Every structure is written in structure tokens, then in C-alpha cells.
Amino acid sequence: xxxxxQSPIFVNLAYIFASILFIFGLKMLSSPETAQRGNLVSxxxxxxxxxxxxxxxxIIAYExxxxxxxxxxxxxxxxxxxVKMTSxxxxxxxxxxxxxxxxxxxxxxxxxxxxxxxxxxxVAISFTVLIGGITFSGSLIAFGKLSEIISxxxxxxxxxxxxxxxxxxISLILILELILATGILGISGETALFVLIGVTLILGVLLTAxxxxxxxxxxxxxxxxxxGLAASSAGFVINNNVLIVAGALVGxxxxxxxxxxxxxxxxxxxxxxxxxxxSASSATGGSGQIQGEVKPITxxxxxxxxxxxxxxxxxPGYGMAVSQAQHVVRELGELLEDNxxxxxxxxxxxxxxxxxxMNVLLAEANVSYDVLAEPDxxxxxxxxxxxxxxxxxxxxxxxxxxxxxxxxxxxxxxIEVDRAKTVFILKRSMAAGFAGIDNPLFLxxxxxxxxxxxxxxxxxxxxxxxx
Amino acid sequence: MESQALLVLLLFVxxxxxxxxxxxxxxxxxxxxxxxxxGANAISGITIVGALLASGGDGTLSSILVxxxxxxxxxxxxxxGYLVTNRMLKMFKKK
Numbered sequence: 001x002x003x004x005x006q007s008p009i010f011v012n013l014a015y016i017f018a019s020i021l022f023i024f025g026l027k028m029l030s031s032p033e034t035a036q037r038g039n040l041v042s043x044x045x046x047x048x049x050x051x052x053x054x055x056x057x058x059i060i061a062y063e064x065x066x067x068x069x070x071x072x073x074x075x076x077x078x079x080x081x082x083v084k085m086t087s088x089x090x091x092x093x094x095x096x097x098x099x100x101x102x103x104x105x106x107x108x109x110x111x112x113x114x115x116x117x118x119x120x121x122x123v124a125i126s127f128t129v130l131i132g133g134i135t136f137s138g139s140l141i142a143f144g145k146l147s148e149i150i151s152x153x154x155x156x157x158x159x160x161x162x163x164x165x166x167x168x169x170i171s172l173i174l175i176l177e178l179i180l181a182t183g184i185l186g187i188s189g190e191t192a193l194f195v196l197i198g199v200t201l202i203l204g205v206l207l208t209a210x211x212x213x214x215x216x217x218x219x220x221x222x223x224x225x226x227x228g229l230a231a232s233s234a235g236f237v238i239n240n241n242v243l244i245v246a247g248a249l250v251g252x253x254x255x256x257x258x259x260x261x262x263x264x265x266x267x268x269x270x271x272x273x274x275x276x277x278x279s280a281s282s283a284t285g286g287s288g289q290i291q292g293e294v295k296p297i298t299x300x301x302x303x304x305x306x307x308x309x310x311x312x313x314x315x316p317g318y319g320m321a322v323s324q325a326q327h328v329v330r331e332l333g334e335l336l337e338d339n340x341x342x343x344x345x346x347x348x349x350x351x352x353x354x355x356x357x358m359n360v361l362l363a364e365a366n367v368s369y370d371v372l373a374e375p376d377x378x379x380x381x382x383x384x385x386x387x388x389x390x391x392x393x394x395x396x397x398x399x400x401x402x403x404x405x406x407x408x409x410x411x412x413x414x415i416e417v418d419r420a421k422t423v424f425i426l427k428r429s430m431a432a433g434f435a436g437i438d439n440p441l442f443l444x445x446x447x448x449x450x451x452x453x454x455x456x457x458x459x460x461x462x463x464x465x466x467x
Numbered sequence: 468m469e470s471q472a473l474l475v476l477l478l479f480v481x482x483x484x485x486x487x488x489x490x491x492x493x494x495x496x497x498x499x500x501x502x503x504x505x506g507a508n509a510i511s512g513i514t515i516v517g518a519l520l521a522s523g524g525d526g527t528l529s530s531i532l533v534x535x536x537x538x539x540x541x542x543x544x545x546x547x548g549y550l551v552t553n554r555m556l557k558m559f560k561k562k
Contacts, residue, residue: 026506065534071539105537109526238516253491356503366560
């Protein structure tokens with residue numbers, strides 16, 4: 001029995017079965033009704049793959065492996081259960097980085113193992129180290145930016161592109177040396193590998209540091225894709241199909257998400273990665289000065305308008321996450337519904353700091369997912385909306401995207417809140433959004449600014465409703 | 468198996484899987500973008516298979532140690548990734 005469990009045919013069949021479970025799991029993750037089960041299906045695929053691997057007779061010693069496994073499980077359980085929902089973006093970024101470094105280390109372990117690697121394996125090891133290293137350091141920078149350990153502003157090095165291309169060239173030379181072992185560089189293969197690791201880590205930092213906070217959703221999706229590609233590449237190192245299949249699935253899903261995010265900003269991927277958005281946009285686009293004045297409103301007056309409204313559209317942005325307003329927002333929504341008003345939430349794909357950020361926060365606050373709408377669903381009906389409540393969103397509701405050809409965000413699909421009868425904008429001050437662009441929405445005839453912390457402002461509205 | 472034949476086979480699997488991935492996740496409602504991402508991220512922890520083989524396999528002390536670190540990081544990725552995805556998905560309810 002044991003010998004059958006260790007036979008190559010059984011092991012490989014089990015890996016195929018695990019791959020099937022990953023495929024079904026991912027498929028089920030794309031619909032809200034089946035998503036939770038899908039995640040369990042995919043997790044059981046992983047469990048099968050791990051157990052079968054542990055039973056293989058290639059594994060001769062369990063001491064180190066079990067210590068690391070148990071340590072990893074403890075850290076994973078603690079991190080995932082203790083983290084607050086608002087810190088989800090940085091945790092996802094961190095886990096992603098761990099996946100990258102793990103693939104890199106698998107490549108390194110295979111390289112320093114004396115059983116000689118084939119040419120194909122050497123190529124695969126080089127790619128695994130390259131992608132794994134970029135994923136790791138890039139994810140750590142993303143983690144730092146999201147948790148505000150380092151500034152969210154784009155950091156652009158002098159001669160960024162020159163440095164990047166030089167480093168890419170160096171890594172290419174190192175990879176060639178690793179594969180061909182010509183000895184021309186006068187360093188051993190291992191030295192070349194360690195230098196390559198260093199170079200890829202710097203590359204990851206340089207590729208991520210120039211990207212501003214508002215563009216984070218794109219980067220996170222892209223790094224997610226890289227971690228899959230690294231795993232897939234590691235599959236070529238150890239000649240294992242399940243790594244190749246699972247890694248490729250993740251790589252593809254990450255690329256699709258990246259593409260969705262880029263489309264939502266009407267920008268190309270290279271523009272996001274190398275554009276240094278938000279730093280060069282201070283030059284006004286030749287549209288002339290924006291006319292109008294800011295009209296503040298008190299919470300009491302806002303309440304009177306809301307009380308008479310028949311339809312309300314809530315548009316959340318990163319500001320809602322910052323002030324932790326999602327619970328009071330849900331409470332306000334329920335009070336409005338009790339008042340006979342129709343309440344919907346319009347969520348822009350790049351609102352927040354990761355794909356779907358706002359949806360997670362509102363789900364945490366118990367908002368039903370079927371009232372969460374996308375811009376394309378709400379824009380055609382915007383003229384019938386009585387009140388739009390914009391909570392800490394800025395660039396995703398900027399009318400310049402439709403009206404001002406000189407604006408850096410011209411052409412970006414936005415939520416056209418200015419077409420609603422009244423727009424309340426909850427904002428702490430008149431500071432510009434992350435893209436650093438003026439927002440003429442604040443000066444429109446039908447706009448009212450409700451200054452102050454979003455959570456406090458909405459709490460005041462809620463208590464007005466209750467009295 | 469001859470190494471060229473093996474390479475062709477593995478590349479074949481890779482190309483088909485990438486196409487499969489694009490088809491599978493073509494239309495995801497934006498509500499599920501975060502869980503999809505973190506769920507996919509957990510799947511990328513499959514590299515743990517390679518890590519386990521390196522850590523428990525027949526290698527030098529240094530390759531075993533490197534593999535052991537790989538197991539540690541990959542298992543955080545796998546366990547944390549699935550749990551956090553599950554925690555998020557539990558919240559997505561229709562009323």
C-alpha cells in the first residue's frame with residue numbers, strides 16, 4: 001500500500017487531481033454565490049498536493065521541513081485572523097511577496113544541490129530567481145506604501161530608466177553566465193547567482209517605488225501575476241506539472257485583473273509603471289481657470305435634503321477606508337431605506353488601494369452585495385438620482401475626465417456624479433486627490449461640500465435621522 | 468525521458484494552462500476582485516511542493532536549509548492566503 005502511494009503514477013495522478021481542484025476553485029471564485037466554496041475546493045487541492053509530496057520517498061528527512069511547516073502555519077493563521085479588514089491590501093501584498101521569495105529559494109536550493117542541473121533547469125532557475133526576486137522586493141515596497149511605513153507618493157530616481165535598463169542588462173549577462181558557465185566573468189556560478197539575486201531585489205524596488213498610492217491596485221494585481229509566473233517557472237526547475245499549471249492560472253488571472261485596472265484608468269500598463277503619475281501633472285492642461293465657488297453645507301441641512309430624497313447613490317473612495325466610515329455608511333443606508341428611499345453604492349474599479357477594496361469594506365459592514373454597482377450600471381441612470389454622497393473619493397468622480405481634454409485623467413471612465421440633482425462631497429479639506437489634480441466637481445452648481453471627518457459627518461446624519 | 472521531449476511537454480502544459488486561466492477568469496464582477504486576488508495568491512503558494520522536496524530531500528546542508536526557508540515562506544503564503552480569503556468571502560452576503 002505504502003509503495004503504491006509512493007509510485008510515480010499515483011503521485012502524478014494526485015497532482016493532476018489537485019490541478020483540477022485549482023481550476024474548479026478559481027472558476028467558482030468568480031461568482032459571489034459559489035466563491036466561498038470555490039476557495040475551499042482550491043484549498044483542498046493544495047492539501048492533496050502537499051500530503052502527496054510529503055509521502056514521496058524522495059523525502060528522506062522530516063525534521064527541518066516539519067519545523068518550517070509548523071512555523072509557517074502558525075504565522076499564517078495568526079496573521080490572517082488578527083489583521084483588520086482595512087489592512088487587507090498590505091497583508092495580501094505581503095503574502096504575495098512570501099510566495100515570490102519561496103519560489104526564488106526553490107530555484108536557489110536546486111542550483112546549489114550538487115546533482116547537476118540540466119540546461120533547461122538552469123534556464124528555469126534563472127527565470128525563477130529573476131521573477132521571484134522582483135515579486136518579493138516589489139511586494140515589500142507595496143506593503144510599505146500601503147501600510148504607510150513609507151510614503152505613498154511616487155519616488156522617482158534621477159535617471160530611473162537608465163538605471164533600470166543597466167540593471168536588466170546586468171541580470172541578462174549573469175543569467176547567460178549561469179546557463180553557459182563560460183567563466184568569462186571570472187566568478188563562480190554560485191557567486192553569479194547571488195549577484196543576480198541582489199540585482200533582482202533592487203529591480204523590484206525600482207519598479208515599484210515610482211508608483212503612487214492611487215495606482216496601487218494595478219501594481220498589486222501585477223505582482224500577483226508575477227508570483228504565479230515565478231511558481232510556474234519553479235515548476236520547470238523541478239519538472240513538476242502541478243506547479244506549472246497552478247502558477248500559470250495565477251499568472252493569467254493576475255494579468256486579467258491588471259488589464260481591468262488599467263482600463264478603468266484609461267491608461268496603458270507602461271504608463272502606470274513608468275509614467276510617475278501625479279508628479280508631472282502640476283502643469284495645468286491649458287483649460288483656463290475653473291469657474292465657481294465652493295459651497296459648504298452643514299450636516300443638518302444635508303439631512304433635510306436626504307430626508308426628501310427618493311434615490312441616493314453612495315460613492316465611496318479611499319477616504320472611507322481611512323476614516324473607517326463603512327459601518328456608519330451602512331447604518332445611514334438602512335435609515336434611508338426605511339424612509340422609502342432607494343439606496344445604491346457605485347464603486348469604481350480603482351477606488352481604494354487594491355482591486356475591490358471598497359467592496360470588501362462594505363461587505364464587512366454587512367452591505368448586501370447586490371446593491372453594489374459598477375460605473376457602467378449607474379451612469380445611464382444618473383439623471384434620476386436625487387442625491388449622490390461622495391465619501392472620500394476624488395479622481396474617480398472628476399468631471400474633467402469627460403470635459404477637459406488637457407487633464408491628465410481625460411478619457412478615464414468615471415462615475416458621473418455631477419449629473420445627479422445634488423452631490424454631497426464628504427472631504428476633510430480642499431486638498432487635491434492622489435493624482436494631484438484639481439477637481440471642478442467641487443465648484444459645480446449642484447455640489448455641496450460637507451467638510452470634516454467622513455465618519456463623524458455621517459454619524460451626525462444618522463443621529464439626525466434617529467431624532 | 469529525453470530532456471527535449473520533456474521540455475516540449477512542460478511547455479505544452481504551460482501554454483494550455485495560460486489560455487485556460489484567461490478563459491476561466493475572463494469575467495469577474497468587481498465585487499470579487501480582492502478575494503479572487505488573494506485566493507489566486509494562495510494558489511501561487513503551490514511552490515511549497517518544490518520547497519518540501521528541497522527541504523526534505525537528499526541534498527547538501529546548504530540546499531536543505533535554503534529549502535527549509537522556502538517551506539516556511541510558502542506555507543505562510545498558502546495557509547494565510549486561504550484563511551484570509553475565506554474570512555473575506557464569509558462577509559459577502561446577499562440580503
